[in-house]
Amino acid sequence: MAKINANEIKPGFILDHDGGLWAAVKVDHVKPGKGGAFAQVELKNLRDGRKLNERFRSEDKVDSVRLERKDQQFLYETDGILTFMDTETFEQTELSSDLLGDRRPFLQDGMTIMIEYFGDEALNVALPPKVTCRIAETEPVMKGQTAAKSFKPAILDNGVRVMVPPFVGPDELIVVNTETMEYSERA
Structure with a gap:
């Protein structure tokens, strides 16, 4: 673990703080007119999902962790x-489906994903x-409906409900953004 100054913290950094591993979600660097500068950091626990707002003075040292x-x-x-397989060593890893949360339906057979490890512990799965x-x-398309800013509900083959433009019909392939769970484009 590397020690860094609190004013170096950026969103996405992983910190060893308060006996746990935390991801910096949101960081505001504040320099008030009176008193010392500080960083207001919103943290998310990587193991249990708890959130924490912490204020670090600029001269404080924090432990930065690389996953x-x-x-x-x-x-x-x-x-x-x-069950996942490392594509280089062919070792198999078993993880709880809770790690993916509501993005679980987008995981498809044979899909290659990225898993972040701290030592031997898997902390995050990225689709x-x-x-x-x-x-x-x-x-079906309603007469008079234009493509500008109008959407209709659709159910995907994995059971997820998304809003799609009116020109998209059943049995068509579409591309879905896994982070926002929204229609992106036709495939």
């Missing part, structure tokens, strides 16, 4: 446990930013 990132291939799921899905059902 090891590995590309892994998704193999299968059994009873809420996801590709965009995934191709098939539309299972959607409403």
Whole structure:
């Protein structure tokens, strides 16, 4: 672990603070007219998801942690446990599906994802930013509806409900943004 000054903290940094691993979500550097400068940091616990707002003076030292990132291939799921394989060493890793949360339906067989490790502990799973899905059902186009700023509901083959433009129909492939869970483009 490297010690850094609190004024060097940026969003995305991983800190060892208060006996846990925390990700800096939002950072505001403040220099008031009276008193010393400080960093107001919103932290998220990587193990249990708790949030914490912490104020660090600019001269404070914090422990910065580097996570090891590995590309892994998704193999299968059994009873809420996801099994991944390291594409270089062929070692298998089992993780809880809770790590993905509401993005779980976008995980597809054979998909390569990135897992962040602290030592041997997997802390975070990152899906590709965009995934191709098939539309299972959607409403027909209504006459007079234009493509400008109008959307209709659609259900994807993985059960996720998204809003799509009126020109998209059933059985079409679309690209969905996995972070915002919104329609991006036609595939």
